[in-house]
Amino acid sequence: MSPKNFWRLPLALLLLSFCQFAPAQSTASKSAAELRGSVTPERAWWDVLHYDLTVEVFPNLRSLKGKTKIAFRVLSPGSVLQLDLQKPLQVTEVLMGSTRLSLRRKGHVYWITFPKQLETGADVEITAAFEGTPTPSRNPPWSGGLSWKKDKQGAHFIATTCQGIGASIWWPNKDHGYDEPDKGMDIHVTVPMNLVAVSNGRLLKTEMDKDRKTKTFHWQVKNPINNYGVNLNIGDYVHFSEKYRGDFGTLDMDYWVLKRDEAKARKHFVEAPRVIEAFEYWFGKYPFYEDSYKLVQVPYLGMEHQSSVTYGNGFRNGYRGRDLSRTGVGLKFDFIIVHESAHEWFGNNISMRDAADMWIHEAFACYAESLFVEYFFTRKEAQDYIIGIRGNIMNDRPIIGTYGRNESGSGDMYYKGANMLHTLRQVIDNDIVWRRIIIGFNKEFWHKTVTTQEFESHMGKMAGLDLCFQGRVFFGCWAWMMNQIGAR
Numbered sequence: 001m002s003p004k005n006f007w008r009l010p011l012a013l014l015l016l017s018f019c020q021f022a023p024a025q026s027t028a029s030k031s032a033a034e035l036r037g038s039v040t041p042e043r044a045w046w047d048v049l050h051y052d053l054t055v056e057v058f059p060n061l062r063s064l065k066g067k068t069k070i071a072f073r074v075l076s077p078g079s080v081l082q083l084d085l086q087k088p089l090q091v092t093e094v095l096m097g098s099t100r101l102s103l104r105r106k107g108h109v110y111w112i113t114f115p116k117q118l119e120t121g122a123d124v125e126i127t128a129a130f131e132g133t134p135t136p137s138r139n140p141p142w143s144g145g146l147s148w149k150k151d152k153q154g155a156h157f158i159a160t161t162c163q164g165i166g167a168s169i170w171w172p173n174k175d176h177g178y179d180e181p182d183k184g185m186d187i188h189v190t191v192p193m194n195l196v197a198v199s200n201g202r203l204l205k206t207e208m209d210k211d212r213k214t215k216t217f218h219w220q221v222k223n224p225i226n227n228y229g230v231n232l233n234i235g236d237y238v239h240f241s242e243k244y245r246g247d248f249g250t251l252d253m254d255y256w257v258l259k260r261d262e263a264k265a266r267k268h269f270v271e272a273p274r275v276i277e278a279f280e281y282w283f284g285k286y287p288f289y290e291d292s293y294k295l296v297q298v299p300y301l302g303m304e305h306q307s308s309v310t311y312g313n314g315f316r317n318g319y320r321g322r323d324l325s326r327t328g329v330g331l332k333f334d335f336i337i338v339h340e341s342a343h344e345w346f347g348n349n350i351s352m353r354d355a356a357d358m359w360i361h362e363a364f365a366c367y368a369e370s371l372f373v374e375y376f377f378t379r380k381e382a383q384d385y386i387i388g389i390r391g392n393i394m395n396d397r398p399i400i401g402t403y404g405r406n407e408s409g410s411g412d413m414y415y416k417g418a419n420m421l422h423t424l425r426q427v428i429d430n431d432i433v434w435r436r437i438i439i440g441f442n443k444e445f446w447h448k449t450v451t452t453q454e455f456e457s458h459m460g461k462m463a464g465l466d467l468c469f470q471g472r473v474f475f476g477c478w479a480w481m482m483n484q485i486g487a488r
């Protein structure tokens with residue numbers, strides 16, 4: 001640089017320092033949907049190994065304060081990392097060891113800049129502290145956020161839900177389905193000492209702080225877990241348990257319910273081991289023996305939280321006491337226990353890589369309802385059920401959503417998706433092969449994320465069919481026929 005250009009030096013340094021704190025221009029200009037739903041360059045270079053979430057819940061203030069420790073491996077050199085946390089929560093600081101990292105926020109995304117580029121293969125740990133008043137859920141589980149409810153005795157009854165909107169609505173993480181923590185997650189929840197906090201996996205320890213009048217519950221998940229499957233449930237819970245002895249060993253089954261509902265739950269939850277029995281027959285080994293199986297009572301209908309299936313169906317059969325198939329068969333089982341537990345195989349063991357492929361979760365969980373009926377009742381009733389739920393098909397838009405934008409497809413992914421699977425079984429016309437295919441699916445994609453293309457190729461290979469071609473012809477005709485007869 002010549003002396004006459006010397007004035008440019010401070011300007012160059014200023015620009016350089018700005019660039020260090022900035023993500024790639026292409027990322028900075030992305031829409032909120034793209035930042036949330038795509039694997040941005042600031043996400044792609046690192047792989048989450050483990051999350052360690054510590055959070056204190058303040059029921060009277062309806063607020064949270066905590067930190068997420070993220071252990072990750074560097075896959076390719078990088079210096080700017082995307083972390084997601086939705087407003088109005090905020091990240092207060094991010095540390096790597098004792099080094100405070102710089103932050104820049106756009107909407108629900110933070111870009112964290114490291115002092116120097118991290119090199120491939122390095123294992124790194126950062127801790128993001130956060131606090132604030134999270135978005136309340138207005139219609140759980142269909143809208144995400146915190147439900148701040150009270151039970152009939154006036155005790156706090158609190159739960160998180162975040163399917164769709166994403167886990168970053170209540171804790172900071174890499175909020176995209178493609179990257180699950182390979183070594184699982186630890187969750188430490190602190191609540192007022194008269195309450196119990198239940199989360200995923202196993203309860204390792206409980207600590208009381210008599211001065212602060214709080215209790216901290218340490219839960220641990222050993223397996224990879226999808227972000228939206230992580231949950232907190234807080235209430236005046238009691239606990240009971242049993243051991244299920246099946247073909248694959250002994251499974252710990254735990255139940256957490258409100259004190260006043262214990263008697264009802266003890267009677268009604270005899271359904272739970274039956275569900276494990278039916279689905280281990282149809283889908284293979286329960287995917288989370290290390291983390292156990294749980295049913296946890298919540299102040300909303302229910303959700304497939306991994307190893308912490310949440311339940312609010314009123315201890316009665318059907319879907320809130322109704323039969324979705326209008327055949328009578330839907331009242332032979334508790335919809336929430338059956339449907340949400342089926343997600344342990346399809347949703348939690350095998351998880352969609354992109355939200356556009358959510359049909360893989362829902363079509364199978366819906367189809368699983370009929371398989372439960374077939375296992376414990378009759379094949380005829382299972383068929384009646386699956387045919388009966390066709391009345392709920394809307395034919396409004398495709399069941400596959402838009403890739404890269406965290407957009408799932410039509411609600412038809414349930415009933416039409418289940419009927420698609422039922423139809424494939426008729427096309428294959430060999431129950432031994434059919435069962436081998438769905439068990440094989442759980443083996444091949446054990447604890448993995450998956451795409452529609454992978455599903456099609458697995459199904460096609462094992463069934464010896466070109467599903468793309470036959471599927472297009474078949475479902476094209478079927479949709480046309482349904483439209484002709486005005487079926488809804």
Ligand SMILES: [Zn+2]
Nearest residue numbers: 339343362365
């Ligand atoms: Zn579902």
